Amino acid sequence: MIGLLGGTFDPIHFGHLRIALEVADALDLEQVRFIPNRVPPHRRQPLASGAERLMMIQAAIQGESRFVADDRELRQDKTSYTVHTLQALHQEFPHQSWAFIIGVDAFLPLQSWFEWQNLFKLTHFIVVGRPGYALTNPSETAWFQPYLVDSVADLTRHSVGKVLPIGIQGLDISATQLRNMIAREQNPRYLTPDSVCAMIKAQQLYKNKV
16 A cells, blocks of 8 residues: 655645654555645645755655655646546556545545545545544534544555544644744754755745745
């Protein structure tokens, strides 16, 4: 099984990397593919270019053989719909199963995503806890109860279409927090890898921008 972690990664930080690592270990994933959006449908356009964000991802994941930077969405000049990305992955890797890693804050409104029902025909969802969010409100969680499993063993008995909440240590870091720090000329070290800090400094990314 291969994990998928999408987002703007504007910039990538240790929160992203820690989630990927813990989920990879918990599910014994072959890979985790980091897929930066080109035109994200649910948030504003990234401040860094696609090429800059891809380079930061590549710098951040050096040394972890299971992590891969996947630029397929950056190569398309259109909105980055997850269903289209998954369909393309299925065509490229027809015998592979997928685990889409997503924070609970992004998962709860999944019904607003483009062709959301078709997503369950293409992937599992690994729902990672975030501070301030929980899968406990019946009015928010009733829609995905038929897909819910409570263990990795239950998940792997199916090829697609299951939801596994997973508790991980995680790190409460956000890209918005990082961008704001950099715009205020504060040092982002220890929130993102040194290689990413060096790239941000060299390219003057996020300076005087929020």
